[in-house]
Amino acid sequence: MTRVAVNGVTGQMGGAVIEAATDSEVVVGFATSDVDAVDGIPVVQPAEAAAALREYDVDVVVDFAVPEGAVTVAEACVEAGVPMVVGTTGFDEDGMGRLKDASEEIPLLKATNFSQGIQVLQRLVREAAGTLDDYDLELMETHHNRKVDAPSGTANSILDVIQEERDVEPVYGREGHAPRDEDEIGVFARRAGDIRGEHELVLAGNDEVLSLSHRAEDRGVFAAGALDAATWLVGRDAGWYAFGDVVDA
Ligand SMILES: NC(=O)C1=CN([C@@H]2O[C@H](COP(=O)(O)OP(=O)(O)OC[C@H]3O[C@@H](n4cnc5c(N)ncnc54)[C@H](O)[C@@H]3O)[C@@H](O)[C@H]2O)C=CC1
Numbered sequence: 001m002t003r004v005a006v007n008g009v010t011g012q013m014g015g016a017v018i019e020a021a022t023d024s025e026v027v028v029g030f031a032t033s034d035v036d037a038v039d040g041i042p043v044v045q046p047a048e049a050a051a052a053l054r055e056y057d058v059d060v061v062v063d064f065a066v067p068e069g070a071v072t073v074a075e076a077c078v079e080a081g082v083p084m085v086v087g088t089t090g091f092d093e094d095g096m097g098r099l100k101d102a103s104e105e106i107p108l109l110k111a112t113n114f115s116q117g118i119q120v121l122q123r124l125v126r127e128a129a130g131t132l133d134d135y136d137l138e139l140m141e142t143h144h145n146r147k148v149d150a151p152s153g154t155a156n157s158i159l160d161v162i163q164e165e166r167d168v169e170p171v172y173g174r175e176g177h178a179p180r181d182e183d184e185i186g187v188f189a190r191r192a193g194d195i196r197g198e199h200e201l202v203l204a205g206n207d208e209v210l211s212l213s214h215r216a217e218d219r220g221v222f223a224a225g226a227l228d229a230a231t232w233l234v235g236r237d238a239g240w241y242a243f244g245d246v247v248d249a
């Protein structure tokens, strides 16, 4: 059974991973929270992660924390020689660079969204944006009121796909009095209630509208995808991997 450490173990996703871990075993967690254990699982401060990875004989780390915490634990994984699945979003350029550096030494798989549905949505977006190349594009995401990064990592990943197909410039929200430039893509982030994660791309033109959307119903979908990725990653060569590699396996 794969022995998993969860970074961000006291968070919403940490709890979802613990609940979803039926074919894997969560043996230790990392968090800055002032608790000794969660559901009987020992909680260790991130600064002690390298020693804990050895002590608990961890096969792989699953991360859903904050960017600075993910980088700290990635560097502990390099020290301990342990693969890492990174689910945290909202990294700046420095953080992404430090994750890439870690992937020179360990297998590291990063995904802004561990649902298979979003993987398929991104493939549909590529086809639609490339084919309907003169349609106006507008992107909206909606999440719970505790989410601190905006737009979502998933929305940014969808934008990356679109910008590989179309020469568009994001406009983050709109206010004032001005016409829409044809090379704009409006990007909107809504925060309300406990919405798990909704994403919609609208493609409008030629007297028709195409809408591509995804709604996560439970955090378990992300936890299951991350655990599948974790099991898949163990034993692979050092390098930078994507969730699409797992979905296509
Ligand atoms: N890739 C994916 O499929 C998904 C990604 N996420 C991302 O996962 C992250 C966490 O989301 P939630 O669980 O909702 O957040 P949360 O706020 O509920 O949990 C964050 C956790 O990180 C811990 N933490 C804070 N500072 C830390 C540090 N320096 N080192 C280690 N741990 C630290 C907190 O104690 C807490 O346990 C966010 O970036 C979110 O966007 C969330 C769902 C799915």
Ligand SMILES: O=C(O)C1=N[C@H](C(=O)O)C[C@H](O)C1
Residues within 6 Å of the ligand: 089, 112, 113, 143, 144, 147, 151, 152, 153, 154, 155, 196, 197, 198
């Ligand atoms: O914070 C969340 O909850 C989620 N964050 C990820 C993101 O930023 O895209 C993935 C998912 O949408 C849920």
